[in-house]
Structure formats: structure tokens, C-alpha cells
Amino acid sequence: MHTTLTYGDVKAAAGRIAGRVRPVALSPVEPGAFHGAGHDPLHGGPDETCEVWLALEYMQHTGSFKARGAQNFIQAHRDAGSLPEAGVAIASGGNAGLACAWAARQQGVRATVFLPTTAPAVKVARLRGYGADVRLVGVEYAEALAACEQFTATTGALASHAYDHPLIAAGAGTLLGEIHRLIPGLDTVVVAVGGGGLFAGVATAARHHGIRTVAVEPENCRALNAALEAGRPVDVPVDSIAADSLGARRTSAMALHAAQQDRAHSVLVPDSEITRARQDLWDHRRIAVEHGAATALAALTTPDDRTPERDTPAEPVTVPNRGYRPARGEKVAVVLCGANTDPGNLAHRITI
The missing domain is CATH 3.40.50.1100 (Rossmann fold)
Incomplete structure (x- = not known):
């Protein structure tokens, strides 16, 4: 990368x-x-x-603007034939997770989203509304990111990122x-x-x-x-x-x-x-x-x-x-x- x-x-x-x-x-x-x-x-x-x-x-x-990056990420991997059966996973303060879940649902892909426990309830509810598997971990984004990295390493899910991609x-x-x-x-x-x-x-x-x-x-x-x-x-x-x-x-x-x-x-x-x-x-x-x-x-x-x-x-x-x-x-x-x-x-x- x-x-x-x-x-x-x-x-x-x-x-x-x-x-x-x-x-x-x-x-x-x-x-x-x-x-x-x-x-x-x-x-x-x-x-x-x-x-x-x-x-x-x-x-x-x-x-939020995050829909642009998420759509580009999912579409690029769809075009390349590199979307795994395990779906996509992301750690987020909320907005990137929402965008990832939205884009994944459009492509018929599973989305697992890791959030800090401090994420606003409105974002958690909307994520679940998009069909995402929501996992609340730690109190900061960095802790949610560590959990997401462990998840992708063990499941083979495609790792997206809130910003660093x-x-x-x-x-x-x-x-x-x-x-x-x-x-x-x-x-x-x-x-x-x-x-x-x-x-x-x-x-x-x-x-x-x-x-x-x-x-x-x-x-x-x-x-x-x-x-x-x-x-x-x-x-x-x-x-x-x-x-x-x-x-x-x-x-x-x-x-x-x-x-x-x-x-x-x-x-x-x-x-x-x-x-x-x-x-x-x-x-x-x-x-x-x-x-x-x-x-x-x-x-x-x-x-x-x-x-x-x-x-x-x-x-x-x-x-x-x-x-x-x-x-x-x-x-x-x-x-x-x-x-x-x-x-x-x-x-x-x-x-x-």
C-alpha cells in the first residue's frame, strides 16, 4: 500500500x-x-x-463524506474480484463504519464494524440498521482498531480503514x-x-x-x-x-x-x-x-x-x-x- x-x-x-x-x-x-x-x-x-x-x-x-471512500474501496475490490467470503471489517469512531456498512450492503457483502464504547448511540443504531455486525471495544479508536486487526487476521475478512488507505x-x-x-x-x-x-x-x-x-x-x-x-x-x-x-x-x-x-x-x-x-x-x-x-x-x-x-x-x-x-x-x-x-x-x- x-x-x-x-x-x-x-x-x-x-x-x-x-x-x-x-x-x-x-x-x-x-x-x-x-x-x-x-x-x-x-x-x-x-x-x-x-x-x-x-x-x-x-x-x-x-x-458524512465517508461514503465516498467506502464506495471507492468496495467498488475497487469488487472490480478486482478480491472481496472475500468473510466480508469486510473496519474500526471506526462511527462515520467510517456507517459508510463501510452501507457500501458493503449495496454489494451484498458482510460488514463487521468495531467501535469504541464511547461511540454515540445514534451511530450504533444506524450501523445495526445497515445490517452490520457491531462490536464495541475499548474507549478509544486505537483499541477498536487493534481488535479489528486481530479479527481480520483470524477470519480472512478484508480490512478497510477509517482513513489510512x-x-x-x-x-x-x-x-x-x-x-x-x-x-x-x-x-x-x-x-x-x-x-x-x-x-x-x-x-x-x-x-x-x-x-x-x-x-x-x-x-x-x-x-x-x-x-x-x-x-x-x-x-x-x-x-x-x-x-x-x-x-x-x-x-x-x-x-x-x-x-x-x-x-x-x-x-x-x-x-x-x-x-x-x-x-x-x-x-x-x-x-x-x-x-x-x-x-x-x-x-x-x-x-x-x-x-x-x-x-x-x-x-x-x-x-x-x-x-x-x-x-x-x-x-x-x-x-x-x-x-x-x-x-x-x-x-x-x-x-x-
């Missing part, structure tokens, strides 16, 4: 999954949309107006091509990062088109950010409100390689801003996404006291470990990657 993703991999995936996944929908963010009156963190002052779009990938099959990452990267076609002149795409499958695929495709990619992680789930600092994938603590979908202990070599290329940037955001971004999406759009999806938006909506002065508003600003500020005239797409969440903890406020 190669660890360097190419644009050719993403292009092949796009052909393989064409007509099998839903095309992404986009929604523009109007000035003043978030945080009410006063300074607008997404659009700045009159001299710093940028164009921000929300990529509504949570409307994808199974409720070129077919999975390439499938996720097909999202960028769709966004690029819908937003001519796109400058920047902002994505949340867990293990790095979405980022690796999107960044690879974005670099081909000359588009900047901003990788956003919670401060206490910073596998990619830490790998960049160390120059290699390293284990990190996992402690964030978004850990159910972004709680990978270690990033993939593919993601690290993509992050080390030009036009890729890594930023961190605190849980408080993730929670606020998620609430803003509900208050102003009635969009109920996972904390992991809100993490991407949080990069653009962190308070200005976290942002240093730039020499000119014509240049974007990546705040060391804290957020991203678009430049004047910049066209930005923020990927809302998943919505397999319990909306019960969203405050039901009325906005005018």
Missing part, C-alpha cells in the same frame, strides 16, 4: 464512484450570518470582504473536484482533520488545481499538527468534544505528506469555539452537524483577539495554532463533513 496519494488516484476514484454518491451541495454565507450584530468574523470590515461557502457534505449517503483517501478527495466546478476561482478549502483521510484526498486534489487547503484540528486532538512538528506521525492524547469523529491518536503518512506540500496549512481550535460554531450553524441555518464538522467552521470564526495584525488585508493569515483569516476577495469553501449527531444538546434559540 503506497503512502503518497496522487491526483491520478483521486481522478480514478471519481470515475469509479460516479453515480453512486450524491453530488455535494453548496450554500453561500451572507455577511453578518454568524454571531449576530457587530464584527463579522467571516467577512471582516468593508475593506476585507471575502466570499465564504458551506459545502454541505453532511447530506451525503450515511450522513489510499482508496479511502482518494474517494474522499473527489469532493474537491465537485466544489471546484461549482465555485470558479476557488482559493481555499477548509477541512476538519481526524486521522487525515479527508484532508489527504482533498489537499492532493486541491494542490493540482492551485487551491489552498486549511487543515483544522481541536487543540487536544492534534495528530496532524503534532506530526508536522515532529516530522513523522506520532501518537497524541485524545481529549476533545469532537473526539468521536476526530479522535485519531495518530495521523496517516499520506496526510503528513500532503500537509508538508505547498498550499497546505495546519491550525488548531479550542473546544469552546467548536461548540460555538456548531451552535451558530443551528441558530442561523438550522443545520445540526457533528462537532467534528463544526471544527472546520471554527477556524474562521475564532474571536479577533486571537488574530495578529497582518501587514495588508490582501494576504490571508494563518494564526499559529489558532484559526485562519481569509484575505480580501478570497473565495473560501468550508466543508461540513458529517451530521451523525444527537441534536438534543443544541440550544433551541430563536434568531431574528
